[in-house]
Amino acid sequence: MHLDRPGPAPDDPLLAAPAIGHMPAYGGAHLAMLVLLVLAAVVLVRRARRGESARVDRALRVAGWALLANSTAWTAWGFMPWAWNLEESLPLHYSDALRFLVPIALITQARWAVVVCWFWGLTLNMQSVLTPDLNYFVWVPLEFAEYWIAHGAGVLAPVVLVWGLGYRPTWRGYGIAYAATLLWAGIAVTGNTLTGANYGYLNRAPAGPSILDLLGPWPQYLLVEAVLIAAVWAAMTLPWVLIDRRAGTPLSGRGGLVRRPVPAQASSSSSASRSGPSEVVTTRR
Numbered sequence: 500m501h502l503d504r505p506g507p508a509p510d511d512p513l514l515a516a517p518a519i520g521h522m523p524a525y526g527g528a529h530l531a532m533l534v535l536l537v538l539a540a541v542v543l544v545r546r547a548r549r550g551e552s553a554r555v556d557r558a559l560r561v562a563g564w565a566l567l568a569n570s571t572a573w574t575a576w577g578f579m580p581w582a583w584n585l586e587e588s589l590p591l592h593y594s595d596a597l598r599f600l601v602p603i604a605l606i607t608q609a610r611w612a613v614v615v616c617w618f619w620g621l622t623l624n625m626q627s628v629l630t631p632d633l634n635y636f637v638w639v640p641l642e643f644a645e646y647w648i649a650h651g652a653g654v655l656a657p658v659v660l661v662w663g664l665g666y667r668p669t670w671r672g673y674g675i676a677y678a679a680t681l682l683w684a685g686i687a688v689t690g691n692t693l694t695g696a697n698y699g700y701l702n703r704a705p706a707g708p709s710i711l712d713l714l715g716p717w718p719q720y721l722l723v724e725a726v727l728i729a730a731v732w733a734a735m736t737l738p739w740v741l742i743d744r745r746a747g748t749p750l751s752g753r754g755g756l757v758r759r760p761v762p763a764q765a766s767s768s769s770s771a772s773r774s775g776p777s778e779v780v781t782t783r784r
Contacts, residue, residue: 518634518635518636519635519636519637519639520634520635520639521633521634521635522631522633522635522643524630524631524632524707524708528643529631532647532651533628535651536628536651536654536655539651539655540654540655540658540659543655543658543659543663544658544659544662544663546663547659547662547663547664548663555663555664556608559605559606559608559659560605560606562605563601563602563603563604563605563606564602564606566598566601566602566605566648566652567599567602567603567606569645569648570598570599570602570649573598573645573649574590574595574598577589577590581637582636582637584636585694585695585696586696586697587696589690589694589696589698591686591687591690591691591696591698591699592687592698592699593619593623593624593680593683593687593699594623594624594627594649594650594653596619596683597616597619597620597623597624597649597653598649598652598653600612600615600616600619601616601620601652601653601656604616604656604657604660605656605660608660608664608666609752610666610672610751610752610753610754610756610757611672611675611679611754611756613657613660613661613666613672613756613757614668614672614673614675614676614756614757615675615676615679616653616656616657616660617657617660617661617666617668617672617676617735618668618673618676618677618680618732618735619653619676619680620653620654620656620657621654621657621658621735622728622731622732622735623680623728624650624653624654625654626709626710626711627646627650628650628651628653628654629710630707630708630709630710631646631650632705632706632707632708632709633646664759665759665760666751666757666758666759667739667742667743667748667757667758667759668735668736668739668756668757669736669739669740669743669750669755669756669757669758670736670740671754671755671756672736672755672756672757673732673733673736675754675756676732677728677729677732680728683699684699684701687699687701688701701721702717703717704716704717704720711724714727739758743758746760748760749761
């Protein structure tokens with residue numbers, strides 16, 4: 500369920516009541532959350548790089564399960580009579596999908612989930628982070644917290660997975676992420692057609708200011724957005740491809756979706772096994 504939404508039409512009995520409040524973009528609360536995200540990213544990346552490998556993986560799994568439980572409960576909340584809104588309660592926004600992709604990536608480190616989180620979390624999700632249109636409908640503290648848990652995790656998870664754990668997208672991973680984006684757009688369009696809603700902003704632009712305003716009117720902005728996403732994601736992939744080509748970074752996992760440097764502990768453990776038993780502390784770097 501997505502919270503940056505316009506107030507529902509008052510004559511539609513299927514929609515909930517109008518908003519009871521709004522978080523101003525670049526007001527005190529918004530700026531505080533942006534600062535918190537930056538600080539959290541720095542701290543989490545440092546801990547992921549310096550911590551013991553097994554301990555870091557265990558912490559990510561715990562965080563993933565907690566986020567998965569929260570996402571499931573929040574999705575169910577949207578179907579409750581007091582929170583139901585046909586425009587928003589169905590989990591068809593990209594951010595709704597990301598709510599579940601992030602836990603999957605943290606729990607399993609599945610390579611397809613890692614690359615989709617990398618591209619979605621740091622581009623599509625960033626619209627809601629940088630230009631939020633957060634309206635409150637039922638309970639302000641809960642809705643504020645859920646908004647930032649979802650979108651904050653959408654930023655922090657790929658940052659930790661890429662800069663902390665060392666996963667780097669390949670061109671094949673880029674293609675898989677783009678295909679997943681088109682697939683989800685098709686699902687959302689189908690939902691919009693059946694309900695008259697606007698999931699993914701595929702039927703009209705958001706009511707409040709957003710990055711989409713720079714891309715022209717609907718439906719022109721859909722084509723511009725598709726081209727722009729392809730270009731931006733290519734720019735997010737190319738530096739890693741060039742770095743890994745020079746360094747000879749090996750592919751990680753099946754499908755060739757990501758590369759990952761051989762962790763330092765692997766070579767340390769190998770040397771230790773040749774020279775005799777010793778205590779080896781495994782760290783990311």
